[in-house]
Amino acid sequence: MPTHTLQIPTPDGLADAFAAFPDHGERHPGVLMYPDGLGIRPVIREMARELAGHGYYVLVPNLFYRHGPAPVIELPEHIGAETRPRVFAQVMPLIGAHTAERALIDADAYLGFLTSRPEVSAGPVAVTGYCIGGLLAMRTAAAHSDRVASVAAFHAPVSADGPDLFAKITAAVHLGHAEGDMTPEALGELNQVLQVMDTAGTAYTSEIYPGTIHGFTMSDTDAFSASGLQRHWDRLLPLLDPTLGNN
Template structure:
């Protein structure tokens, strides 16, 4: 097993300073870079564990606290095991912060993350890969369309609101994407109903984007997050297989 080094780093954006977690093989050599977009619960031990697992597979992984405008992580106090059904105040606290992260702000930040990785000595030269979870899947899709020259592959898992009828829906960037995409949808996910799955598939196909979208049966929104009540171990392992396969094809 590859030894991994993980550290907290700060990086500048146009709007402030982002705290982030950086994980990479401990050999000091540059490795292909992966930008990991958090879910709404934010940068926490579960996400650093996921970053470490990718680093063990040979990648340099950056996990930014995309809510940095509201403070360093943890921005919202969380229990060790997250069950929003039992603790509705968790989402009550998170939702205003999520709404404040407009697509314009998020993509301005994405440029800063990508520039930082381009200068990072343990990140290999060239385009990066993305993976995102819940709201992070939306950010992954938007980043692939906003910075096509910097993104070689993008994954998204249990993403919500990927193809709405609003003018800022993420699927509308499909025509700009040059990366290969993979999406693992949860079939028990009210934030991504069948009509949005079909709308996303149509947009990617019509734009000629290399992509593969799958619906994971029996999986709910958040199925990769082992510290939450939504966790589904079988779907999570399927996600890891798909993500690592995408990265192997990319790099």
């Protein structure tokens, strides 16, 4: 499967990115994949290749390109209890500096680049994201309702922007919450807010993944759950396939 390291022009410079797509000599629906705060690394590349294998062109940008190319910080092969404090002491300032304004500037650049690729078919795209990347995915879908047909967010702080965010989204939505992040009561409150999508006729699902903690999709961390990752694929692919016409 072809993979590329690319440079995406943005108003603030060049964002390095990873792309994976099937080697069929055809055009494929585009998916913008936002990584978690730990950025582009082997596990993210593996997930992009897995998704690309289902018939998609998958573009993964370096969220923190303003601070340097990926990897912006040095990461161990496995992020466990001993290394987590050091890693997150470096990551959190990067997340804090990535303001909503910067995120929207970048989203416009990423979508423009994705849809201009010769390997990407015409039509709408999908956006998916993990942790902070899930919030960025939702912001992208809200800001570009004319270009985004479906959006998914996993173990993500999707409530951070309040109900106004959900009111702007017209794409089909799936939210996969970690059991360690979301109590049933909190899920009920979130789903009450999500009912604004019912009024707009927007399809959505929002559920807690049993037995999972924050970061469950990432196999290079102690949070990893094999069943949680599989459930993620079982929800993501049926969301993307019909909305992007990849049946």
